[in-house]
Amino acid sequence: MSRPVLVFATRNRGKLTELEALLAGTDIDVELRSALDFDLPEVVEDRDTFAGNAEKKALEVSAALGHLALADDSGLEVDALGGEPGVFSARYAGTGASDDDNNKKLLAALAGVPEAGRTARFRSALALADVAGGLGDHAIITEGRCEGVILETPRGDGGFGYDPLFFVPELDATFAELGVGTKNDQSHRARAMRAMRPKLASYLRGR
Numbered sequence: 001m002s003r004p005v006l007v008f009a010t011r012n013r014g015k016l017t018e019l020e021a022l023l024a025g026t027d028i029d030v031e032l033r034s035a036l037d038f039d040l041p042e043v044v045e046d047r048d049t050f051a052g053n054a055e056k057k058a059l060e061v062s063a064a065l066g067h068l069a070l071a072d073d074s075g076l077e078v079d080a081l082g083g084e085p086g087v088f089s090a091r092y093a094g095t096g097a098s099d100d101d102n103n104k105k106l107l108a109a110l111a112g113v114p115e116a117g118r119t120a121r122f123r124s125a126l127a128l129a130d131v132a133g134g135l136g137d138h139a140i141i142t143e144g145r146c147e148g149v150i151l152e153t154p155r156g157d158g159g160f161g162y163d164p165l166f167f168v169p170e171l172d173a174t175f176a177e178l179g180v181g182t183k184n185d186q187s188h189r190a191r192a193m194r195a196m197r198p199k200l201a202s203y204l205r206g207r
Contacts, residue, residue, distance in 0.1 A: 004204065006030040007038070009061035009071035014160035015189070019072065022193040028201050030068070040064055050074060050087060050125035055139045058129035066132045070196075074124035074189060076162050078150060080117050081109055089161070099161050103154065106165065110150060118150040122166060122175075122188040126196045133207060140199050144191025 008019050016034055023032065043060050045053040050073040057071035075089030085092035085106070093101035110118060127139040146168065154164030156176025163175035171178065171186060178186070 003029055003031045004207065005033055005065075005067040007033045007035060007061055007065055007067050007069045009035050009043070009057045009069045011035050011042075012160075015072055015074075018187070018189055019070070019193070022190060023197070026197060026201075028197065028204065030204070033067070035061060038065060045073065045087070048087060050123055051127070051141050051143060053087060054125040054127035055129070055141060058127040058139050059131060059137065062129035063131040068133070069129045070200075071127050071129070072124060072189060072192070073127075074122065076106075076120055076122055076166070078106070078110070078118070078120040080113050080119075084109075103162060103165055106150065106162065107152070110152075115149065120148055120150050120166065122146045122148070122162075124188040124192040126189075126192045128196065128200055128203070130203070130207075134203070140196070140203065142192050142195035142199065144188045144193070144195065146186060146188040146191065 008016055010016060020032060040061065043057045047053045047056055053073035054071045057073065058069045061071065062069035073087070075086055077083045077086055091097055093105040123143065123145045125141060125143045127141045129135060129139045131137065148166045148168045151165050151167050151174065154176070155174045156164050158179040159176040165174065167174045168186065175187065
């Protein structure tokens with residue numbers, strides 16, 4: 001029997017690198033592919049929760065390709081901004097905004113807010129879909145979160161998105177300073193994947 005194909009339903013190369021690293025070294029035997037390998041229309045992320053967007057992406061990609069699909073939706077919630085940018089994290093400064101654009105808007109929105117009021121968290125939802133298989137139009141969903149503080153100036157050259165501004169006190173570093181290794185042990189996406197791995201392995205055994 002051929003190995004099942006698992007497609008990461010994202011075109012974000014930073015997320016792809018992290019997701020691949022998070023599955024490396026496990027006994028989950030799948031052929032990993034990326035949405036970048038296929039000619040797929042962009043999935044419109046119009047749900048109001050990370051879990052809803054992840055589920056929609058996973059279901060649409062799985063239905064289009066006939067393979068297992070694993071999708072992530074994640075973002076930053078800042079307490080002083082009422083939870084913004086939230087599900088709009090990737091397009092906080094507008095459609096097509098760069099990471100730098102989003103970071104500049106975030107810093108402007110927090111101008112004058114003291115450190116004690118700059119608390120925030122990264123949240124991630126992962127959804128596994130297999131539309132042609134046993135899951136049908138349902139998805140397996142897991143979530144993770146990581147608490148931190150938004151700095152006034154960026155630190156570090158690694159990571160992507162808001163990583164240079166997101167400082168984790170217990171690690172005494174920003175996500176951009178940690179890089180893929182330690183970040184992948186502690187990040188919101190790592191925690192969501194740790195919850196997903198046994199569910200994925202169990203599902204594959206029962207296919």
